[in-house]
Structures are given as C-alpha cells and as structure tokens.
Amino acid sequence: MRVSKALIPTVKETPGEAEIPSHKLMLRAGLMRKVASGIYEYLPLGQRSLLKVMGIIREEMDRGGAQEVLMPILTPAELWQETGRWQKYGKELMRVKDRHERDYALGPTHEEVITDLVRRELKSYKQLPLNLYQIATKFRDEVRPRFGVMRSREFLMKDGYSFDADDEACDKTYWIMFGAYQRIFKRCGLNFAPVEADSGLIGGSFTHEFMVLAETGEAAIALCEACGYAANLEKATGVPAPHAAPAAGGATQKAYTPGKHTVEHVSELLKLPAQQFIKTLIFVADGKPVAVLVRGDHDVNEVKLKNFLEAQELALAPAEKVMEVTKAPVGFAGPVGLSGARVVADKALQGGHQYVAGALEKDYHLTNVELGRDFKDPEWADLRSVATGDGCPKCGKPLKAGRGIEVGQTFKLGLKYSKAMKCVYLGEDGKDHETVMGCYGIGVTRTVGAAIEQHNDADGILWPISVAPYEVHLLLLNPSDPEVAKAADQCYEDLKKAGYEVLYDDRAEATAGFKFKDADLLGLPLSVRVGAKGLKEGVIEVKRRRLKDVAKVPAAQVLDKVKEFAAEEWKLCAP
C-alpha cells in the first residue's frame, strides 16, 4: 500500500480524551476514531490489525475442533426471558423495540441464542461433541465506558460455545479450548497469564480469565512468581501472615475506647497489632442483616461473600441498620453477645487468640476474646481479599499484586443453560440427557488494545509482527531524487513479490524526518529506508522498530536482511 493513497491520518498531538498509552496511540497512529462515548470506527490500519487477530483466533479455534457460525446481533426478548437474563442482565443489556413494539436485545453474549440453535438441531448423542463459535459485534451498555477500546459499548468479540454429552467430555473440551487460548495469545505476542476468576453473570462452575499483564489494566490480580499461581483478586486465596497471639490469654476484659471506631485507631490506643482484631462488618444481603467477621488486617471480599451467601443483592448496611443490629453506633460491632443477624467469619481468624472486638456498646471494645469460648462458632468460609504479605496457596512463597487486561475468559457452564432451555439429546440409553456446556470469549478489539498497551515506547507502537497492520514500512526519503525513487520503487515491488505486506511511504511532500517520526508512531516491526545518503554509499537501511541499530546492506541483499529480521520478529510470537 502506498501511503500517498492511504487513509492513515496520524496526528502529532495527543487528543485530550485519551488517558492511557494504547488509547493515545490508537488515535495518534490513525487506527481508529471515536464516534460517541465507547463507540469507535476502525480505519484501514486498525481494521488490518483486527483482521490479523481474527485470523489467529480462527486458525486456533478450528485447530481445536470448533466450527465458525454467525448469529444475529438483534435477538428476541423471549430467549432472554427463558433464562431470566432479560431481568438479571439489567441496564447493561441494550434493548430496542421494533415497529410492532416487540422487544429485542442487542446481543451482549450469545448463550441463549446458541443454545436455542443447538436444541433445535441436536437429536442424538452421535452429534456430540459440538463446538461452535462466531466473531461478531457485541453490545454492552457499560456504566462507564473508558480507556478507548478497553471498555467500550460496542466491540468485536469471538464467542464460542461447546456442547458435550457429559461432564467428563466437557472437561476435555474445556482444556482443549484453554490450550487454544494459550496459543492464540502467545501468537498475538502478548505476555499474559490465565487466572482463576469468579464466573459472574454468565455463571457456571469454573472459569479462567486470560489477563494481559499491564499496569493500566482494570483488573487486580495476585500472582506467584515461584509456581505460576495467578488469580483475580476477587477470587484469589492466600496463606495469611501468622497470628499475633498464638496462645490463649486470660478472661475477656472491657476496654474504654472513646471515639475510636476503626481498627487502626483502637490498635494505636491499645498498642495491639491489627492482626489481633476481629473486624465486624454488618452487611445487608437480600434484605437480611449479616455480620461478617474478618481479621483486623484483612478486608472483606464482597464477591466471595456474595457467592457464599448466594445473595442477589449485597451491600454494607447503612448506619441506622448497624445501630439496630449491634445496639451501638458504627465502629463498635463485635461477635460477643451478638444476636439478630446471621454471623459468618473468615477462616483466617481460626487459630488466633486474645482478639480485640467491638463490645456492642458505644466507646467500648473487648480484649482477650476467644473463638468458641466467648461466642458461638460462626459459619466459616474464605471471605477476605488477599492481602499484602500473604503466601501463595499452592507453594507458600509470597504473592505479588499485579494488574491485568482481561482479553479472554473461558467458562465451564455445566447445565445452567441446557437445563433452563431444555437443550437435550437422545443418549445411547434411549433417554433424554441435558448437554454439558462450556463457553469461551475473546475481546478482539480489546486484544489489539492490549497488544499496544504492552508494546510501546515514547515514540509510538511496537507491534508484534503477527498483529501488525503491515510487516514492513518502506520509506522513500528523497522523493524528488529520481535515482532514489527508482530504487525505492524497486524495493517495493521486490518485497511485495516476496510475499511481504508492505506499507510504502512514497509521499512527495513529506520530509525524511517526518517519515521517520510517522514510522516510529505506526510501529511496524520492520522498516526499509531508501535515501540518497545511503545510495551514495551503495546501501539501503533495514531496521527493526524495537532495536536501535540499523543494518546497512547493498540493494541486492535487502530481501535477505528483511527475511532474517522478520524471522526474529516471528520468534517473539511463537506459540
């Protein structure tokens, strides 16, 4: 492609709306433009990268035995009502009415649609396993779209769904898809980690999120560098730091703690470490009060709590409710003598002694509180977020906090949708059986954003060659010099003939410096620079964007050099 004829509107100044590197660069390099909040159009360069990612996804999904289909974006409300998600999905589901006032949703994901398709076509166990996917536009009316392509309201997604005869077969499919995902993201040149996660609204028994590691990622994760354990913070477990008081002390005593209602303040006053505190928080779950106990140095994890309580709605109780339940203002809640609320406690409290807890009385705390002695055993569960200083649940080495961009997620759905929608097949035994489902998503647009987020420098993008819009950027540095122009044209023809995707900056009006800056910004992995200075010495320059040094070779060796450098680049994207 000749730049002189292409729509590649690069901009020197960063548009004010962009905050993170990938967003800035996608706008600056002319990959996309914003149409409205969270809605973008992709220009030729952006579209080429999207197609590259889609190509890799297709190859790996097909290799994993999946078949590509295409489902509608506009989906009838009835399907959503069947599973209850017409209600449950809430405002994030984009709804539209047709001229007859019939309700539709713009698909945010397609479990209902695909399950409907399969239940109509699936008759016999002989048709299983079945694994179908599509790459299509999804709509989610996000509360707050942000960071460009990272959280948008309309985006490209690959969504795949598997149907198996039984649990064991589903597991097998799940791990095949898991492997396909590893290959996909490696081939996209991404540094990523599959992490254990919560399954949220999609539901199901277990799930992995594929996180591209990046500081600007929206998701907090816990990582173990020693053994590779990684989990979303909302799901992560850890081995807590040791208890402050490993042995039982004397009888419970009342301590006067006027106006001190945080663990931090009481800890200071009593000169006792936070690990020795029982923090009691009052939540309201589906209208009922629940007292949650965690160690003073830990935080309640609302996702874990919600899952444990199997609650639909969960929130911290308002002050009046706390007063009603604990007979004291906020800050003096404790488990001793507490009644009128379900009591759940985080397991990390077990094994500790001489605890400090609220006395259920204004301005008083209790010390030397013992589990089981001073209050009845609560319901135990893992209810806390991993804290700094925790050990890895697998190997015990210290966990590290990190951030990631979720580019994909795999779910083992089990029977959730096949039960709700009666997706059954006739088994060998002549009876109907529900199919066991899995589902597998990849944010295609987000993957492109994540690649840029992870691969850029002060001058621009550093595309992994597998997803770069073009492989080679050919620069004609002195367009008015016929000799130079001729040599560059020849390079263009030769490179194309050799099968490379070449972007040829043949612009007559742009100076050499301008072209260098644009080339750095666009970030194609390889560049070939043809200029008068080089030709005088009988050489053409070949450069890798990510490296400083330039190879100067005679015209006849340009192809060999490009081949060599391209091979190096491809190694970085090997599955």
Next chain:
RNA sequence: CGGGGCGUGGCGCAGCGGUAGCGCACUUGGUUUGGGACCAAGGGGUCGUGAGUUCAAAUCUCACCGCCCCGACCA
C-alpha cells in the same frame, strides 16, 4: 447514579463583559529535503444547545446536552 473537570476553526489551546485569536494541519506559489523544514499569500469558527441578566455575552446566571477522570458497577 455520586464526586471532579472540560466543551472556542480538523487537532492542541489562549481569550473570561466592548471588533473572535495563537500554534499545528489545510490550499496556492516559491525555496527546501536523513529525525515532525522555511518564506509569502489564502480558506475555514451561529465560541455545545436553549433561556435569562445587560446598552453590549465566548465571557455573568440557570437549565439541558455531550465528553473525560475517580467511585459504584462490569460475561
């Protein structure tokens, strides 16, 4: 939805009661041409929208709309 910020040529910004400006980009001509060239001459804006205050509003007031950030939320 709560908190904060911003809407002025395509982009980045200044102006903050009294004739709409600057830089970049764009058009034309010329000189240039190895790290975002220079000179000259041009074109382009109902100052987000609507009410109001005023002799006079981009500027003050109110409402609405849009955009961005933090939070809540998020397959």
